[in-house]
Amino acid sequence: xxxxxxxxxxxxxxxxxxxxxxxxxxxxxxxxxxxxxxxxxxxxxxxxxxxxxxxxxxxxxxxxxxxxxxxxxxxxxxxxxxxxxxxxxxxxxxxxxxxxxxxxxxxxxxxxxxxxxxxxxxxxxxxxxxxxxxxxxxxxxxxxxxxxxxxxxxxxxxxxxxxxxxxxxxxxxxxxxxxxxxxxxxxxxxxxxxxxxxxxxxxxxxxxxxxxxxxxxxxxxxxxxxxxxxxxxxxxxxxxxxxxxxxxxxxxxxxxxxxxxxxxxxxxxxxxxxxxxxxxxxxxxxxxxxxxxxxxxxxxxxxxxxxxxxxxxxxxxxxxxxxxxxxxxxxxxxxxxxxxxxxxxxxxxxxxxxxxxxxxxxxxxxxxxxxxxxxxxxxxxxxxxxxxxxxxxxxxxxxxxxxxxxxxxxxxxxxxxxxxxxxxxxxxxxxxxxxxxxxxxxxxxxxxxxxxxxxxxxxxx
Numbered sequence: 042x043x044x045x046x047x048x049x050x051x052x053x054x055x056x057x058x059x060x061x062x063x064x065x066x067x068x069x070x071x072x073x074x075x076x077x078x079x080x081x082x083x084x085x086x087x088x089x090x091x092x093x094x095x096x097x098x099x100x101x102x103x104x105x106x107x108x109x110x111x112x113x114x115x116x117x118x119x120x121x122x123x124x125x126x127x128x129x130x131x132x133x134x135x136x137x138x139x140x141x142x143x144x145x146x147x148x149x150x151x152x153x154x155x156x157x158x159x160x161x162x163x164x165x166x167x168x169x170x171x172x173x174x175x176x177x178x179x180x181x182x183x184x185x186x187x188x189x190x191x192x193x194x195x196x197x198x199x200x201x202x203x204x205x206x207x208x209x210x211x212x213x214x215x216x217x218x219x220x221x222x223x224x225x226x227x228x229x230x231x232x233x234x235x236x237x238x239x240x241x242x243x244x245x246x247x248x249x250x251x252x253x254x255x256x257x258x259x260x261x262x263x264x265x266x267x268x269x270x271x272x273x274x275x276x277x278x279x280x281x282x283x284x285x286x287x288x289x290x291x292x293x294x295x296x297x298x299x300x301x302x303x304x305x306x307x308x309x310x311x312x313x314x315x316x317x318x319x320x321x322x323x324x325x326x327x328x329x330x331x332x333x334x335x336x337x338x339x340x341x342x343x344x345x346x347x348x349x350x351x352x353x354x355x356x357x358x359x360x361x362x363x364x365x366x367x368x369x370x371x372x373x374x375x376x377x378x379x380x381x382x383x384x385x386x387x388x389x390x391x392x393x394x395x396x397x398x399x400x401x402x403x404x405x406x407x408x409x410x411x412x413x414x415x416x417x418x419x420x421x422x423x424x425x426x427x428x429x430x431x432x433x434x435x436x437x438x439x440x441x442x443x444x445x446x447x448x449x450x451x452x453x454x455x456x457x458x459x460x461x462x463x464x465x466x467x468x469x470x471x472x473x474x475x476x477x478x479x480x481x482x483x484x485x486x487x488x489x490x491x492x493x494x495x496x497x498x499x500x501x502x
Contacts, residue, residue, distance in 0.1 A: 055113030067111035099157035102137035115175030204484035213275035220253035272300035280307035285490035313347035314462035334441030367411035367430035368404025381436035457481035
């Protein structure tokens, strides 16, 4: 089987010194895309607005012709002089040509004229290459070039920029008693996003700051006996309009959420609270929301309606006028043995009748159908949501958690997180969150708080 596989690969055969003749020529042609230039800049660390890679990519193409075509495998580069005559632009088609102009008397060294031109026949690069030609015949199976793509993480930038432009938001940071949480408080303050109030046992807060090497000058500290009391005080401040957001520190999520939803809590609304991951997935064309992956374990149909509406309202605040909601299941057909498909169908009808407002909702849809138009076409699915979902509404917490973490670890996604459905947004942080993610979570909370209280000025300075 290995022999058969090798036979199927393109074969590269070289040209020895004896076989080479003056005037021999070979060429390759390649379309240059935006990612080619940016990948070269990322690899080289060249952040010049006009990166040197725009010139060096054609030089690399010359090398490829010499190594694989003429003389081919076994060639040893000895030297190259180049004149860069024109920069590349994304979309250019470059042809790199080498032509043998001299065979030297040592029986090994040959000189090639090298030239690259664009689709208009304009010279991009010219020069000469000196190489040591192979002495004996070499036949290689041409190895496939790895499929490399540029991974961008820039979809959070607009969210953070919009949040920075707003006045500082006072936020209750609950039980910030570890160095990483203190560092996060400094980051969101220094980035112009929030003014954290540190709530918890003062001695522990100061000890964590000392361990992190951070001075707490300028921070307001409200001392409490323990984490439960800190969560309760944060809720009181939010109810009184003294803070516009509550942020989890070094305590368990259940503690802070328990204070929010406790009987008689003034932060409760008629809505079920729910968790959203706002995800920047490089392989997807836009922001993607996954909900609920952290709070509601096995939501009922009514609870799913609230979970859906919370996510839709968030997308409205982010400027998406009519978000597309894919209600996920394992299949696209309703099956009475699969409760997720029944709920999905019901939610689709509820949206059509105004019980979910401001969104296009469709389900049941499998994950591939929700995010891939090609998959939808292949399966014959006709849907205004298929292949273009903004929100993925999952059947239960287990499915949501596994989906989100697969995107994080296999698709290199970033995931900012927020809890919605209370009177103020709640930030649930994680030790594994990058600075970008922490900033975006805080920025999302700031935008939600500001747009809910537009014109009222509550908790904003």
